[in-house]
Amino acid sequence: MIPRQCPYLHRIGAPQYRRSIQCNACSGASWHVAGCFPDIGPRLQVRHLVAAITIYRRRNLTLPTDGAALDGKSAGRQCHCSTRREEMTGHAHQTPAQIRASLGHPVIDGDGHWVEYDPVFAEQMRKVGGDRAADGFLAAMNVTKAGLDMSVAERKRRRVAMPGFWTRQTGNTLDRATAMMPRLFYDRMEEFGTDFAVIYPTAGLRLPRIKDDETRRAVIHAYNIVSAGYFEKLSDRMTPAAIIPMHHPEEAIAELEFVTRELGSKAAMFGSAFPRQVESVKPDPEADRFAVWYEVFGIDSPYDYDPVWSRCRDLKIAPTFHSTGSNQALRNSPTNFVYNHIGHFADAGHAACKGIFLGGVTRRFPELRWAFLEGGVGWAAQLFGDLIEHWERRNIRALENMKPEKLDKMKLLSLVEKYGYGDMLAALKARNGTPDPEMHNTGGLEDLDDFSRCKITRKQDWVDLFATPFYFGCEADDRMNSIAFGKVNPFGAKLNAIYSSDVGHFDVIDMRDPLPEAYELVEDGFITQNDFHDFVFGNSVRLWGTQNPNFFDGTRIAKEAKALLGQAAVRTAAE
Known part of the structure; x- marks a missing residue:
């Protein structure tokens, strides 16, 4: 329920309200309303010591009204604000405890x-x-x-x-x-x-x-x-x-x-x-x-x-x-x-x-x-795909198609001549029909398969x-x-x-x-x-x-x- 002491909170508790109340200072008395009403919107400063922050009526969430929360002394521990995420996304969060209570399993933080x-x-x-x-x-x-x-x-x-x-x-x-x-x-x-x-x-x-x-x-x-x-x-x-x-x-x-x-x-x-x-x-x-x-x-x-x-x-x-x-x-x-x-x-x-x-x-x-x-x-998904795509093209069987001796030099020369690239034809003939003989070396590798150890x-x-x-x-x-x-x-x-x-x-x-x-x-x-x-x-x-x-x-x-x-x-x- 919304505390009756605060008329402003009652005002924004209408069914069409879908965002959250956010605090400027959890332990203070100045509260910022991020609502969907243009007449109050984010400009309104509500002067009221309310420790609970999130109103999300679609989830039937309620504001705590216990005295400890309302006196302002423990507000810093009990309110749950987000000056960053809710403003950016419009999400009105449940509290972590509420989410945890809704789950049928524990939560492990794998890297705190x-x-x-x-x-x-x-x-x-x-x-x-x-x-x-x-x-x-x-x-x-x-x-x-x-x-x-x-x-x-x-x-x-x-x-x-x-x-x-x-x-x-x-x-x-x-x-x-x-x-x-x-x-x-x-x-x-x-x-x-x-x-x-x-x-x-x-x-x-x-x-x-x-x-x-x-x-x-x-x-x-x-x-x-x-x-x-x-x-x-x-x-x-x-x-x-x-x-x-x-x-x-x-x-x-x-x-x-x-x-x-x-x-x-x-x-x-x-x-x-x-x-x-x-x-x-x-x-x-x-x-x-x-x-x-x-x-x-x-x-x-x-x-x-x-x-x-x-x-x-x-x-x-x-x-x-x-x-x-x-x-x-x-x-x-x-x-x-x-x-x-x-x-x-x-x-x-x-x-x-x-x-x-x-x-x-x-x-x-x-x-x-x-x-x-x-x-x-995200990087792992890309790496997974990249490795597979490279393997499809660079595994030892695929490399057979890339061997320099596979090139039909006479066919290449005839195609260049047919399409009229005379300077290219001259250069190819000077290289015995091989476009890039300097690239035939394999860098001294004994094993040409970069994936060989993966088997x-x-x-x-x-x-x-x-x-x-x-x-x-x-x-x-x-x-x-x-x-x-x-x-x-x-x-x-x-x-x-x-x-x-x-x-x-x-x-x-x-x-x-x-x-x-x-x-x-x-x-x-x-x-x-x-x-x-x-x-x-x-x-x-x-x-x-x-x-x-x-x-x-x-x-x-x-x-x-x-x-x-x-x-x-x-x-x-x-x-």
């Missing part, structure tokens, strides 16, 4: 973030890992500050990318505190509509790229110890992803064994797409960062990473990648952060996924499940080697998430999109927004309720639970996860 408080975190690292660990961590964190301290002219001169500025919440203090303190995060999970979350780092995202071997290993080792301590008493609803350094297989295996055996880690974030120096370029401290190539493991690596994947299988760890592609190559603007930021996670995920696939890793390790986070699934012989191989083992972390408001469940994908395959709130970062204005934003795809008819089940629950269970059937033991969703994994096991046995 916490924001480590660097000054305190570094000193905790110093206690467990010494000065190298703490100072190396702080040096890595200082990269952003150093970039922001430069003038625009200096960044242009040195070609230093514009870092993100103002990337932490200040207008929403509660969410800022929530990102910093896992216990507060834990206490608010029902408010977010989330039953269980895999929590990824923020500061920790850049640590796998630390160049010096000893520093990188010390920093990551200490980081994992400190991070595990923050979450050890919250394991029924949250688990942190440990960081795995990947510059060398030996360091990856050592840290994998440590975090699983000593810290009890169940999820792990592997470094990928990190730069390696080009050996032919003379070392130069100023220019070294440009003379690099990027590691993607499956192909062209100086190291054999199969022992790492084998150890993942033994330790029941699904490799997940949350690597960045910003501040390098085509995302290196010294003036525009948004230019650098858009698409960079997708770019890094695309590179790692493509390398792992073409390297035949999913063929050699069919039991492993892999995830590429925060880049969405593809039938249509089902594409599903088994790509659609089944790969999972893709998708932010809630990404409309391309629907592609994962659509009919447009090759062979009618569904791609494994997993709900990833990205809470804790600047692109989530309110931590209660992601679940309602994700649910818009159901409301708008782009995906079904069954698709949504897979998006926010089923796919995450299969990602981590297929690899480790005990992953969800002791959590609040253990029963539901076990039941789903049991159904999957029955289907596999039947096949």
Whole structure:
């Protein structure tokens, strides 16, 4: 019901009202009405302490009228506003709790973030890992500050990318505190509509790229110890992803064994797409960062990473990648952060996924499940199609049609002569009828089949080697998430999109927004309720639970996860 104390709210509660009331300041007394009446519309300031925000009469939603909500003191916790999404789309959201209550299954956040408080975190690292660990961590964190301290002219001169500025919440203090303190995060999970979350780092995202071997290993080792301590008493609803350094297989295996055996880690974030120096370029401290190539493991690596994947299988760890592609190559603007930021996670995920696939890793390790986070699934759908189309034209049998000796040189000469291109005819005759003899070389390759390690012989191989083992972390408001469940994908395959709130970062204005934003795809008819089940629950269970059937033991969703994994096991046995 609409509180009778507010005549304005009664006025806009007419049946034709289809939008929402939005607050300007959740803890204040000034409320903004975004209605469909031109005489009041978005201009009206309603002076009334009302904590509930959404009126959506088509869903028979009601405003809470309890005294605690109306006194204004707890308004910041109870109202659910969206200054961004509802204005842009016209959607009047149910609250996360209302959506969760309507579902017949739990909700798993496959990629939430916490924001480590660097000054305190570094000193905790110093206690467990010494000065190298703490100072190396702080040096890595200082990269952003150093970039922001430069003038625009200096960044242009040195070609230093514009870092993100103002990337932490200040207008929403509660969410800022929530990102910093896992216990507060834990206490608010029902408010977010989330039953269980895999929590990824923020500061920790850049640590796998630390160049010096000893520093990188010390920093990551200490980081994992400190991070595990923050979450050890919250394991029924949250688990942190440990960081795995990947510059060398030996360091990856050592840290994998440590975090699983000593810290009890169940999820792990592997470094990928990190730069390696080009050996032919003379070392130069100023220019070294440009003379690099990027590691993607499956192909062209100086190291054999199969022992790492084998150890993942033994330790029941699904490799997940949350690597960045910003501040390098085509995302290196010294003036525009948004230019650098858009698409960079997708770019890094695309590179790692493509390398792992073409390297035949999913063929050699069919039991492993892999995830590429925060880049969405649109790039994955395109990559899936691109790989198939290239295979159709570049597999070893198709290449037979492209062999230089297949060309009928006499026919080509006669056609050129017939159509009167005299200069072309002369050039061809000078080359013995061959248009491009310089292109006949194969670059010294012994194996001309770029897909040879995949060993593809039938249509089902594409599903088994790509659609089944790969999972893709998708932010809630990404409309391309629907592609994962659509009919447009090759062979009618569904791609494994997993709900990833990205809470804790600047692109989530309110931590209660992601679940309602994700649910818009159901409301708008782009995906079904069954698709949504897979998006926010089923796919995450299969990602981590297929690899480790005990992953969800002791959590609040253990029963539901076990039941789903049991159904999957029955289907596999039947096949």
